[in-house]
Amino acid sequence: MESLKKRVAEFSQEAHDLYLNQSVPFLEGSPDPLQFYRDWIGPNKPCIIRNACSHWPALTREKVGSKVITVAVTPDGYADAVNGDRFVTPEERRMSFSSVLDVIEGKEHVGVFYVQKQSSNLLDELPELTDDLESHVPWMSDALGKLPDAVNFWLGEASAVTSMHKDHYENLYCVISGEKNFILLPPTDRPFIPYGVYQPAVYRQRDDGEFEVVNQSDSEKVPWIPLDPLDPDLDRYPEYRRARPLRCSVKAGEMLYLPSLWFHHVQQSHGCIAVNFWYDMEYDIKYNYFQLLEALSEVTRPP
Amino acid sequence: MESLKKRVAEFSQEAHDLYLNQSVPFLEGSPDPLQFYRDWIGPNKPCIIRNACSHWPALTREKVGSKVITVAVTPDGYADAVNGDRFVTPEERRMSFSSVLDVIEGKEHVGVFYVQKQSSNLLDELPELTDDLESHVPWMSDALGKLPDAVNFWLGEASAVTSMHKDHYENLYCVISGEKNFILLPPTDRPFIPYGVYQPAVYRQRDDGEFEVVNQSDSEKVPWIPLDPLDPDLDRYPEYRRARPLRCSVKAGEMLYLPSLWFHHVQQSHGCIAVNFWYDMEYDIKYNYFQLLEALSEVTRPP
Numbered sequence: 001m002e003s004l005k006k007r008v009a010e011f012s013q014e015a016h017d018l019y020l021n022q023s024v025p026f027l028e029g030s031p032d033p034l035q036f037y038r039d040w041i042g043p044n045k046p047c048i049i050r051n052a053c054s055h056w057p058a059l060t061r062e063k064v065g066s067k068v069i070t071v072a073v074t075p076d077g078y079a080d081a082v083n084g085d086r087f088v089t090p091e092e093r094r095m096s097f098s099s100v101l102d103v104i105e106g107k108e109h110v111g112v113f114y115v116q117k118q119s120s121n122l123l124d125e126l127p128e129l130t131d132d133l134e135s136h137v138p139w140m141s142d143a144l145g146k147l148p149d150a151v152n153f154w155l156g157e158a159s160a161v162t163s164m165h166k167d168h169y170e171n172l173y174c175v176i177s178g179e180k181n182f183i184l185l186p187p188t189d190r191p192f193i194p195y196g197v198y199q200p201a202v203y204r205q206r207d208d209g210e211f212e213v214v215n216q217s218d219s220e221k222v223p224w225i226p227l228d229p230l231d232p233d234l235d236r237y238p239e240y241r242r243a244r245p246l247r248c249s250v251k252a253g254e255m256l257y258l259p260s261l262w263f264h265h266v267q268q269s270h271g272c273i274a275v276n277f278w279y280d281m282e283y284d285i286k287y288n289y290f291q292l293l294e295a296l297s298e299v300t301r302p303p
Numbered sequence: 304m305e306s307l308k309k310r311v312a313e314f315s316q317e318a319h320d321l322y323l324n325q326s327v328p329f330l331e332g333s334p335d336p337l338q339f340y341r342d343w344i345g346p347n348k349p350c351i352i353r354n355a356c357s358h359w360p361a362l363t364r365e366k367v368g369s370k371v372i373t374v375a376v377t378p379d380g381y382a383d384a385v386n387g388d389r390f391v392t393p394e395e396r397r398m399s400f401s402s403v404l405d406v407i408e409g410k411e412h413v414g415v416f417y418v419q420k421q422s423s424n425l426l427d428e429l430p431e432l433t434d435d436l437e438s439h440v441p442w443m444s445d446a447l448g449k450l451p452d453a454v455n456f457w458l459g460e461a462s463a464v465t466s467m468h469k470d471h472y473e474n475l476y477c478v479i480s481g482e483k484n485f486i487l488l489p490p491t492d493r494p495f496i497p498y499g500v501y502q503p504a505v506y507r508q509r510d511d512g513e514f515e516v517v518n519q520s521d522s523e524k525v526p527w528i529p530l531d532p533l534d535p536d537l538d539r540y541p542e543y544r545r546a547r548p549l550r551c552s553v554k555a556g557e558m559l560y561l562p563s564l565w566f567h568h569v570q571q572s573h574g575c576i577a578v579n580f581w582y583d584m585e586y587d588i589k590y591n592y593f594q595l596l597e598a599l600s601e602v603t604r605p606p
Binding site: 014 | 445
């Protein structure tokens with residue numbers, strides 16, 4: 001078992017030596033679809049594309065102020081995150097776009113607000129924007145031979161945090177204004193990333209303004225990552241010492257290609273506006289190998 | 304260890320369930336480079352392309368008869384194969400192309416002859432052919448963004464066999480005349496494929512016509528696959544029962560895309576002429592994962 005654990009750790013090391021970059025590289029302008037597939041999607045490596053979405057218009061209160069959108073509200077900015085022995089999701093509140101902008105612009109409020117609904121909210125909730133914003137990224141759709149499965153809109157306060165997780169999507173994350181800050185870990189670092197299984201719960205703001213956590217007792221337990229990469233508890237999760245997180249900042253007009261199954265933790269500048277495109281990943285040989293790595297990671301981790 | 308072994312076997316099973324085909328599919332005509340990358344190279348899946356090399360001319364005695372080429376000669380057709388406790392390579396003989404054609408056409412001889420030298424022999428030994436034959440496959444070079452590393456020429460007797468092995472190349476195998484028969488195993492079946500380490504040796508025909516095996520005592524031992532997929536010794540290698548070989552026949556005018564790291568065993572019709580293009584593989588995440596699988600395969604196999 002010790003030799004297996006050692007071999008798995010060597011595997012993660014080899015990934016960095018063989019093909020991963022020590023920082024996230026930049027490309028200039030919209031790439032050629034085939035070259036992008038060959039250099040980034042196939043090898044499952046992140047990059048930032050500059051001058052790729054700078055022609056998108058600013059969102060105005062005039063245009064969409066009266067539209068009602070879904071906002072995630074939490075006491076501390078941590079939506080979809082482990083809190084003690086529970087996995088707590090935010091209170092979802094329906095508000096006008098104008099009211100959200102009021103909060104962003106400093107109107108007194110309780111809790112942290114984040115427009116972050118991940119169910120194609122851009123097209124569902126703000127369809128008028130798709131006249132201005134593109135409904136897909138043409139070179140990415142060409143590369144993958146399909147349209148995005150979801151287009152999501154993000155707008156929130158500086159203290160809103162997306163806890164570390166991975167998605168089953170090829171992700172293009174476009175910053176329209178402000179700045180997003182990512183901590184990224186490759187799938188090959190999976191052996192160093194702890195998972196637990198948690199009781200699902202949801203925040204609910206009481207009439208007195210305080211938040212309570214309400215168990216969703218009819219829901220199945222949720223596997224999630226308890227580790228906070230901003231302040232990792234290395235006594236509890238010593239394997240994480242071997243992980244090699246990449247940090248990157250994505251600025252207005254830039255687009256992060258976040259490959260499928262990469263772990264990511266996200267923060268942002270106050271009022272940052274972003275749109276991301278989720279393209280379904282392929283359940284191919286890389287996914288097959290990742291599943292094996294997941295199993296090995298659980299086998300070789302001390303309980 | 305038993306549960307690890309079980310998990311590794313499940314992994315190979317999942318590969319077949321998730322994305323592998325039960326037979327090798329056919330494409331019609333030269334594919335679009337991006338689509339070919341996305342559908343076959345990226346996912347590391349073989350296919351046969353029809354009407355892809357039918358415009359290549361026949362080779363004539365008039366044109367290249369006097370050219371001297373390298374021929375592999377063995378007593379039994381097994382070049383580069385395990386024989387007892389040794390890995391035996393063929394006697395390499397320099398002959399005119401005409402003399403090889405004489406052998407193919409039935410002239411009495413001892414041993415089995417195979418033009419199979421894998422060091423870009425087409426360009427080195429028969430450069431005049433490259434006027435007629437293409438020196439690369441344009442859509443494949445476009446897809447991979449590079450030219451082939453080697454172009455090899457194959458011509459041999461029906462009893463010449465290529466023993467099971469894998470290559471670190473993306474391989475396009477074009478049959479000009481006759482037929483090649485492949486047994487293919489995906490890299491994910493690695494856990495079921497036995498490897499041994501063998502003393503290198505070489506065949507040498509004595510003056511009396513008999514072949515002897517001469518140890519290359521100054522050479523390092525060679526890892527190779529002792530199993531013959533035509534007649535697998537399942538008492539000795541019981542794991543091979545779980546392997547799921549694909550068989551395919553590639554006929555004149557057809558081209559097999561044989562992905563990197565796929566195990567293959569090759570036979571052919573008598574006098575079959577073929578040209579193959581080796582493009583360097585990428586040492587990327589798939590290779591990284593395969594290296595881990597190799598290590599697991601050795602750990603979980605009974606000694």
